Amino acid sequence: MTQFMDVHRGMLGITADQLQEAHQADLAIEKEEGVHFKQAWADPDSGIVYCLSEAPSADAVQRIHERAGHKADEIHPVPLTV
Amino acid sequence: MTQFMDVHRGMLGITADQLQEAHQADLAIEKEEGVHFKQAWADPDSGIVYCLSEAPSADAVQRIHERAGHKADEIHPVPLTV
Structure with a gap:
């Protein structure tokens, strides 16, 4: 399993x-693809969600x-974390 | 205090x-501006760091x-989180 950061x-x-x-809505179906959505952060002013x-x-x-x-606009694997 | 997501x-x-x-290097001086860096994620292949x-x-x-x-290329407040 890899971590991913996606951007909407x-x-x-x-x-x-x-x-x-x-x-x-993600959590309800995530197991069907073996995914787990851990956290999300949103900026209403710029309309960006991570x-x-x-x-x-x-x-x-x-x-x-x-x-x-x-649908996400970008999805990046983020194998490194601190 | 607000949460921010920045992108390099x-x-x-x-x-x-x-x-x-x-x-x-961030942690060493963050207190001088009242900032706390909580986490970072990196994708070596695309060169993006969140x-x-x-x-x-x-x-x-x-x-x-x-x-x-x-220096960060983008910094967004992310007042909403789940």
Whole structure:
């Protein structure tokens, strides 16, 4: 399993409830692709959301995000962490 | 205090030791600006590093990163988190 950071753009004005709802939609189906979404951070003013996961591949992350209704704009493996 | 996510590009080939060293350079002086660097994630293949902090402002984050020798390319407040 590798960690991935993905980025969603265009989420201008996202609220805490909407972020929670989007995260729950991922969590509800993540096991079907062996993914676990760990954390997400949002900036309503720029519309950027960062999302940290553990997954077998970037494609697996994207499949869950797409099915949950919020395709990622970028997905990067982040094998190094401090 | 607000959380910030900042992004560094061009760190192609960064190693675990280099990430640790860069993070320690931030930690060594972060208190002078009231910043705390919490975590960082790196992708050696794309050269992207994501860095999560708590700080009084984006400018405070940047001042520490600049003095530590690695200016951020983007800094976004991330007031929402799950």
